[in-house]
Amino acid sequence: MTQANKDVVLAFISAMDRGDAEAGAQCLDPEAVTIAKGFGKLSGERRYDTIVGTLGAFRELMPEGMNPTIHSVTAEADRVAVEFEGNAKLVNGTPYCNQYCMVFTLRDGRIVHVNEYYCTILADEAIGPLLEARAKALPWS
Numbered sequence: 001m002t003q004a005n006k007d008v009v010l011a012f013i014s015a016m017d018r019g020d021a022e023a024g025a026q027c028l029d030p031e032a033v034t035i036a037k038g039f040g041k042l043s044g045e046r047r048y049d050t051i052v053g054t055l056g057a058f059r060e061l062m063p064e065g066m067n068p069t070i071h072s073v074t075a076e077a078d079r080v081a082v083e084f085e086g087n088a089k090l091v092n093g094t095p096y097c098n099q100y101c102m103v104f105t106l107r108d109g110r111i112v113h114v115n116e117y118y119c120t121i122l123a124d125e126a127i128g129p130l131l132e133a134r135a136k137a138l139p140w141s
Contacts, residue, residue, distance in 0.1 A: 002075035005106045009080040010073070012104075012111060017066045019059025025052045029110040040120025041128055061130055062088040062096065080104045096126045 008027050015024035034051055036043045046054065058066065066086040074081045081103045088096045098118050105113040 002077070002080075004109060005078065005080050005104075006073055006075045008106060008109060008111065009082060009102075009104045010070075013068055013070070013082065013084065013102075015055055016058060017068055019056060019062065019065070021052045021056035021059075024055040027111050028052070029107060029112045032111055032113070034114040034116055036116045036118070036120065038117075038120035040124040042123045042131075043120050057131075057134070060134070061091055061127060063091055064089055068100075078106050080106065090126060090130060092130065094126055096122075098122055 012024055012027040015021075015027065028048060028051060030048055032048045032051060034046045036046070066088045068084045068086050071083040071085070072081075081101065083099075083101045085099050086097060090096050101117040103115040103117075104111050
């Protein structure tokens with residue numbers, strides 16, 4: 001079971017890297033929730049639809065991918081913890097290199113919960129303005 005859970009989690013991180021919302025959605029339970037820990041603007045809770053939408057936005061925000069370097073994967077029962085670094089270039093040419101630890105909980109072979117730990121200050125400064133500009137460009141904004 002732990003290897004199967006590792007495989008699902010690594011497939012999800014690979015989908016994040018590629019900005020592949022469809023592949024990422026296949027790894028998620030419909031009740032999935034992620035909680036980005038911290039106090040930045042991008043911290044907080046996200047439910048299934050937002051998680052999938054965020055994966056799709058990664059393709060636009062990081063067109064060359066997140067380029068994760070996995071440092072460790074630890075699995076026990078229904079939990080998988082992954083430490084990794086992203087080494088991306090944002091759509092505006094700005095380097096975006098953040099460090100992550102994500103703790104996944106799985107049920108029946110799908111991700112139901114993720115605690116995300118990363119530098120929210122860096123994310124706010126680098127990605128925040130791109131998200132704001134993207135939101136303003138939407139036809140209903």
